[in-house]
Amino acid sequence: xxxxxxxxxxxxxxxxxxxxxxxxxxxxxxxxxxxxxxxxxxxxxxxxxxxxxxxxxxxxxxxxxxxxxxxxxxxxxxx
Amino acid sequence: xxxxxxxxxxxxxxxxxxxxxxxxxxxxxxxxxxxxxxxxxxxxxxxxxxxxxxxxxxxxxxxxxxxxxxxxxxxxxxxxxxxxxxxxxxxxxxxxxxxxxxxxxxxxxxxxxxxxxxxxxxxxxxxxxxxxxxxxxxxxxxxxxxxxxxxxxxxxxxxxxxxxxxxxxxxxxxxxxxxxxxxxxxxxxxxxxxxxxxxxxxxxxxxxxxxxxxxxxxxxxxxxxxxxxxxxxxxxxxxxxxxxxxxxxxxxxxxxxxxxxxxxxxxxxxxxxxxxxxxxxxxxxxxxxxxxxxxxxxxxxxxxxxxxxxxxxxxxxxxxxxxxxxxxxxxxxxxxxxxxxxxxxxxxxxxxxxxxxxxxxxxxxxxxxxxxxxxxxxxxxxxxxxxxxxxxxxxxxxxxxxxxxxxxxxxxxxxxxxxxxxxxxxxxxxxxxxxxxxxxxxxxxxxxxxxxxxxxxxxxxxxxxxxxxxxxxxxxxxxxxxxxxxxxxxxxxxxxxxxxxxxxxxxxxxxxxxxxxxxxxxxxxxxxxxxxxxxxxxxxxxxxxxxxxxxxxxxxxxxxxxxxxxxxxxxxxxxxxxxxxxxxxxxxxxxxxxxxxxxxxxxxxxxxxxxxxxxxxxxxxxxxxxxxxxxxxxxxxxxxxxxxxxxxxxxxxxxxxxxxxxxxxxxxxxxxxxxxxxxxxxxxxxxxxxxxxxxxxxxx
Numbered sequence: 001x002x003x004x005x006x007x008x009x010x011x012x013x014x015x016x017x018x019x020x021x022x023x024x025x026x027x028x029x030x031x032x033x034x035x036x037x038x039x040x041x042x043x044x045x046x047x048x049x050x051x052x053x054x055x056x057x058x059x060x061x062x063x064x065x066x067x068x069x070x071x072x073x074x075x076x077x078x079x
Numbered sequence: 080x081x082x083x084x085x086x087x088x089x090x091x092x093x094x095x096x097x098x099x100x101x102x103x104x105x106x107x108x109x110x111x112x113x114x115x116x117x118x119x120x121x122x123x124x125x126x127x128x129x130x131x132x133x134x135x136x137x138x139x140x141x142x143x144x145x146x147x148x149x150x151x152x153x154x155x156x157x158x159x160x161x162x163x164x165x166x167x168x169x170x171x172x173x174x175x176x177x178x179x180x181x182x183x184x185x186x187x188x189x190x191x192x193x194x195x196x197x198x199x200x201x202x203x204x205x206x207x208x209x210x211x212x213x214x215x216x217x218x219x220x221x222x223x224x225x226x227x228x229x230x231x232x233x234x235x236x237x238x239x240x241x242x243x244x245x246x247x248x249x250x251x252x253x254x255x256x257x258x259x260x261x262x263x264x265x266x267x268x269x270x271x272x273x274x275x276x277x278x279x280x281x282x283x284x285x286x287x288x289x290x291x292x293x294x295x296x297x298x299x300x301x302x303x304x305x306x307x308x309x310x311x312x313x314x315x316x317x318x319x320x321x322x323x324x325x326x327x328x329x330x331x332x333x334x335x336x337x338x339x340x341x342x343x344x345x346x347x348x349x350x351x352x353x354x355x356x357x358x359x360x361x362x363x364x365x366x367x368x369x370x371x372x373x374x375x376x377x378x379x380x381x382x383x384x385x386x387x388x389x390x391x392x393x394x395x396x397x398x399x400x401x402x403x404x405x406x407x408x409x410x411x412x413x414x415x416x417x418x419x420x421x422x423x424x425x426x427x428x429x430x431x432x433x434x435x436x437x438x439x440x441x442x443x444x445x446x447x448x449x450x451x452x453x454x455x456x457x458x459x460x461x462x463x464x465x466x467x468x469x470x471x472x473x474x475x476x477x478x479x480x481x482x483x484x485x486x487x488x489x490x491x492x493x494x495x496x497x498x499x500x501x502x503x504x505x506x507x508x509x510x511x512x513x514x515x516x517x518x519x520x521x522x523x524x525x526x527x528x529x530x531x532x533x534x535x536x537x538x539x540x541x542x543x544x545x546x547x548x549x550x551x552x553x554x555x556x557x558x559x560x561x562x563x564x565x566x567x568x569x570x571x572x573x574x575x576x577x578x579x580x581x582x583x584x585x586x587x588x589x590x591x592x593x594x595x596x597x598x599x600x601x602x603x604x605x606x607x608x609x610x611x612x613x614x615x616x617x618x619x620x621x622x623x624x625x626x627x628x629x630x631x632x633x634x635x636x637x638x639x640x641x642x643x644x645x646x647x648x649x650x651x652x653x654x655x656x657x658x659x660x661x662x663x664x665x666x667x668x669x670x671x672x673x674x675x676x677x678x679x680x681x682x683x684x685x686x687x688x689x690x691x692x693x694x695x696x697x698x699x700x701x702x703x704x705x706x707x708x709x710x711x712x713x714x715x716x717x718x719x720x721x722x723x724x725x726x727x728x729x730x731x732x733x734x735x736x737x738x739x740x741x742x743x744x745x746x747x748x749x750x751x752x753x754x755x756x757x758x759x760x761x762x763x764x765x766x767x768x769x770x771x772x773x774x775x776x777x778x779x
Contacts, residue, residue: 023331023333023334025153025298025299025300025301026579027333027334028151028298028333028334028337029148029149029151029581030581031333031334031337031338032148032149032151032191032337033148033188033581033583034187034188034191034341036334036337036338036341037334037338039341044366044370045366045367045370045371045372046372047370047372047375047464047465047467047468048372048373048375048376048465048468049372049468051467051468052464052467052468052477052580054370054464054584058185058187058188059185059187059188060185060188060583060584060586061366061583061584061586062581062582062583062584063460063464063467063477063580063581063582063583063584064579064580064581064582065467065579065580068579068580068581
């Protein structure tokens with residue numbers, strides 16, 4: 001498994017959620033919003049200066065800071 | 080046969096619950112109409128709306144809970160939903176039915192909260208919103224099957240168009256008369272463990288509801304665990320940890336909960352959802368531009384410029400119309416009433432005072448219209464996304480942007496809007512910074528003083544003019560005050576949690592004109608109510624103080640109005656004037672400012688009254704602006720020099736002259752401490768700012 005932080009991906013890329021750096025209350029909140037293991041995410045776009053970023057998950061759009069996205073680990077989507 | 084309606088005791092309770100951005104408040108408004116009250120839950124800062132819903136079988140108390148994505152709680156505020164659902168809040172009582180509002184276009188995530196609520200075991204009715212957008216997304220849903228799987232009727236509603244409301248009322252009626260508690264159970268082992276713990280707690284004399292114990296188990300270090308251990312004793316922390324470990328078997332219970340719920344959701348949706356090709360429409364295209372790093376920023380600046388430009392350009396004809404109406408009315412009254420005390424009171428007290436405030440109604444409504452449109456269309460979230468980085472610079476996040484922008488219209492809804500900010504310190508910083516934003520009540524003061532004292536130079540064929548620039552400068556001054564205040568609060572106060580910026584970007588929606596109209600009507604009503612009560616009373620007091628004591632002269636049948644200096648008002652303000660003389664204020668300005676401490680827009684009304692009284696025997700039609708321009712100190716120098724007028728505006732920019740704002744601050748922070756601090760802080764800043772402006776300006 002070569003999981004990388006979600007925040008390291010460029011706009012337009014897709015990946016699968018692999019886990020969290022730390023399973024704390026914030027990770028729980030993200031999971032409740034649909035970022036569970038195996039969920040497909042897409043980086044839609046970034047704000048000016050590259051932060052925050054907007055992602056698509058479970059069919060809706062969510063924005064979060066790059067530092068927060070880095071707490072989410074993702075693996076490449078199988079093609 | 081006639082049937083009497085059932086006696087209303089005990090009153091039946093329906094609780095509405097749903098994710099944010101589902102149209103929950105629109106539905107609540109459509110169901111209750113104007114029949115609603117605002118209340119506070121004890122000990123927390125969240126507010127709830129409750130209203131009366133009339134069904135055929137009688138009335139029901141409908142209680143609206145704050146929008147939430149989940150029942151897990153990190154703070155007392157977030158625990159309110161669990162407590163209300165468990166019947167633990169005396170003000171609400173035991174809910175008979177839960178009305179769940181689910182966004183049909185976002186069902187997967189919305190069903191997460193639904194699955195938590197369904198496990199509680201209360202009768203549930205589901206209102207499915209946004210169903211008009213489903214087709215466009217290429218989704219069709221089998222609502223009957225969805226209802227069977229969820230264990231409650233599913234009713235599609237379009238609250239904005241009042242569609243589906245009758246069917247929803249019917250379903251609620253059915254659920255109230257023949258309740259069918261939901262019976263979803265996703266993790267039987269967890270449910271059994273919760274039952275054991277509840278029984279054990281009861282054995283030690285601690286009554287705890289099942290859902291409360293379940294949250295304490297799942298949300299490690301969350302608020303439910305903290306509260307339970309406070310009540311049952313510290314050893315319970317270990318008891319909970321042991322149960323948690325046994326259940327999770329090396330995993331994290333919260334992770335397992337999310338996994339279980341989403342796998343149940345996937346099973347449900349696999350049965351009820353049919354997807355065909357999604358039509359990409361204008362929404363996606365719009366986001367490509369409006370959220371683009373470059374074009375998005377350009378669009379943001381342009382939209383802000385249009386808002387402020389239009390507040391002036393579009394409002395002028397309407398304001399002239401009101402101005403003409405007020406003038407005609409006072410002329411009419413003066414002609415038809417005999418001269419004397421009554422006419423003086425009606426013309427100079429009521430019409431001049433209240434009229435000079437009502438004239439700003441168009442500007443205020445245009446500003447509110449823009450802010451409501453930006454919110455309802457979904458653009459506000461995009462703007463928050465674009466400016467998050469900028470806001471971080473003063474210690475806040477993009478989530479503070481929406482309350483701040485609303486504060487341009489009025490700090491009261493702005494401060495109420497801070498509830499979306501999860502971090503308590505950031506929320507406090509936003510609450511304290513919001514009153515600095517140039518609200519619509521400051522606008523009349525600026526508009527009056529700028530048009531009276533700033534020359535109307537213009538460049539580039541009228542595209543840029545000096546008056547507009549000065550106004551812009553005052554908006555910027557307000558923002559600067561807000562930024563510095565937020566910076567100070569976020570630096571001086573330690574935060575218990577890291578600030579986060581986690582925000583749903585709702586799809587763009589065509590704002591409904593009906594909903595815009597209703598909201599504007601409510602705003603106009605609030606403004607006119609203030610003009611009719613608070614502003615009217617202050618004006619009345621000022622007029623009485625300025626028209627008495629009456630003096631008698633030998634040859635006149637009526638007692639004459641005293642000279643302004645000799646009136647009660649004149650004497651009182653002259654006593655206060657030494658404190659404000661360093662700001663360049665004479666006693667009339669002092670009187671107007673002091674009278675406007677409860678509501679800043681009163682200053683216009685008071686100046687209107689004060690200067691009208693003096694000019695009543697003159698031509699009478701001269702407008703307030705000309706009267707201010709001609710006002711003189713006893714030594715013959717002009718009262719309103721440019722530095723003094725600018726200083727006065729600086730005072731209004733920085734000072735917190737608004738009882739409504741203080742009241743809402745007290746409600747949202749649950750103490751008088753913060754409104755008191757804010758008042759002293761802002762009033763001192765206003766005084767010092769005006770002092771600096773006048774002294775430096777006069778010295779130059």
